[in-house]
Amino acid sequence: MDVFLETVSALNDETRIRLLAFLDTHGALCVCDLQESFGMIQSRLSRHLKILKDGGFLRVDRCGTWAYYSIRSPLDRFRSEALAEIRCLGLELPQLIKLSQNEGCSL
Amino acid sequence: MDVFLETVSALNDETRIRLLAFLDTHGALCVCDLQESFGMIQSRLSRHLKILKDGGFLRVDRCGTWAYYSIRSPLDRFRSEALAEIRCLGLELPQLIKLSQNEGCSL
DNA sequence: ATAATATATCAAGATATATTGATATTATGA
DNA sequence: TCATAATATCAATATATCTTGATATATTAT
Numbered sequence: 283m284d285v286f287l288e289t290v291s292a293l294n295d296e297t298r299i300r301l302l303a304f305l306d307t308h309g310a311l312c313v314c315d316l317q318e319s320f321g322m323i324q325s326r327l328s329r330h331l332k333i334l335k336d337g338g339f340l341r342v343d344r345c346g347t348w349a350y351y352s353i354r355s356p357l358d359r360f361r362s363e364a365l366a367e368i369r370c371l372g373l374e375l376p377q378l379i380k381l382s383q384n385e386g387c388s389l
Numbered sequence: 390m391d392v393f394l395e396t397v398s399a400l401n402d403e404t405r406i407r408l409l410a411f412l413d414t415h416g417a418l419c420v421c422d423l424q425e426s427f428g429m430i431q432s433r434l435s436r437h438l439k440i441l442k443d444g445g446f447l448r449v450d451r452c453g454t455w456a457y458y459s460i461r462s463p464l465d466r467f468r469s470e471a472l473a474e475i476r477c478l479g480l481e482l483p484q485l486i487k488l489s490q491n492e493g494c495s496l
Numbered sequence: 497a498t499a500a501t502a503t504a505t506c507a508a509g510a511t512a513t514a515t516t517g518a519t520a521t522t523a524t525g526a
Numbered sequence: 527t528c529a530t531a532a533t534a535t536c537a538a539t540a541t542a543t544c545t546t547g548a549t550a551t552a553t554t555a556t
Contacts, residue, residue, distance in 0.1 A: 283478050287403065290471075294401045295544080296394065313503060326545060328504055347502040347553045363470040364397075371390050382502090402514080420533060433515060435534055454523045454532040489532090 292337025293364055297322075298330050302339060302353070303373050306365060310343065310352035311378075318379040339365075348382060399444025400471055404429075405437050409446060409460070410480050413472060417450065417459035418485075425486040446472075455489060 292298060304319070305311060313331065317324050331351050334340045339361060343350045357365060399405060411426070412418060420438065424431050438458050441447045446468060448461045464472060 283403065283406065283480065286406070286474055286478060287401070290397060290400045291543090293397045294394070296390065297544090299390065299393070314501085323546070324503070325505080325547080329544085332504080344503095349503060360470050360474045363467050367393055367467045371393060373390065398513090404514090421531085430516070431533070432517080432535080436514080439534080451533095456533060 289337045289339075289361065292333050292339060295330070295333075297326075298334055299368055299371075300373060300375060301327075301330060301334065302365065303368050303371070304375050304378075305340070305351060305353050306369065307375065308378050310350040311380075312348045312350050312382050314348075315378070315380050315382055316351075318381050319376045321376070345384060348384060396444045396446075396468065399440050399446060402437070402440075404433075405441055406475055406478075407480060407482060408434075408437060408441065409472065410475050410478070411482050411485075412447070412458060412460050413476065414482065415485050417457040418487075419455045419457050419489050421455075422485070422487050422489055423458075425488050426483045428483070452491060455491060 300320070301316065304316070311319075313324060313327055316322075316327050316331075320327065331340060331342075335342060335351070339354060339357070340351050341354045343352070353365070356362075407427070408423065411423070418426075420431060420434055423429075423434050423438075427434065438447060438449075442449060442458070446461060446464070447458050450457045450459070460472070463469075
């Protein structure tokens with residue numbers, strides 16, 4: 283029950299749905315790129331990304347000080363069905379603004 | 390987005406998950422039976438059932454003063470995958486206590 | 497070592513959701 | 527009609543979640 287509720291409540295926020303859609307489109311991104319693209323302060327994004335990670339939707343790859351978040355793969359049936367629903371929403375998402383250009387980290 | 394969020398937030402509550410599992414097991418039940426079985430006051434149940442109905446999970450059949458709630462059929466992919474997850478939780482549910490015995494209404 | 501950058505976490509206030517008790521509505525039966 | 531029963535809705539309070547700004551930690555560059 284607790285795990286299911288953690289998964290569901292991760293989906294229960296518009297910002298997090300947009301983040302999932304954005305990462306689904308653009309692949310792995312660091313917090314600072316998301317911060318720039320979404321125009322949100324860093325603490326807000328960091329919190330939402332943690333909730334999505336704990337909900338089983340995202341993975342994190344650390345590379346120096348950077349934390350790259352991406353859709354976890356494979357997703358189980360429920361989570362991938364949720365992602366499919368999100369794809370069908372046809373959300374208008376912000377332009378990707380990429381500040382980080384780490385040569386050292388290829389993701 | 391709004392419809393998806395309404396669906397997700399309907400799932401985002403332990404009481405509603407238990408109600409879905411209970412109705413999934415026992416079929417159509419009226420509010421007073423759920424009230425008796427769950428030991429909850431009527432206004433609380435009525436509110437949760439409305440949220441589940443608005444979220445697309447339940448249908449209501451009225452019969453005199455009784456309102457019979459049941460799992461809507463067919464459910465779309467996301468909602469039926471959610472229900473499948475709920476079935477897999479193996480929740481311990483209360484005993485069904487059936488007060489109503491309407492001969493006039495066969496559901 | 498110091499400074500700058502990226503990220504995570506915490507505390508406080510703002511917003512949303514849940515619970516309760518009271519009231520309103522509708523249907524049934526005496 | 528009047529009383530009773532089933533359900534829905536509302537107002538007030540309690541609880542949970544979100545947002546912000548500040549602070550802490552860790553890495554890289556000078």
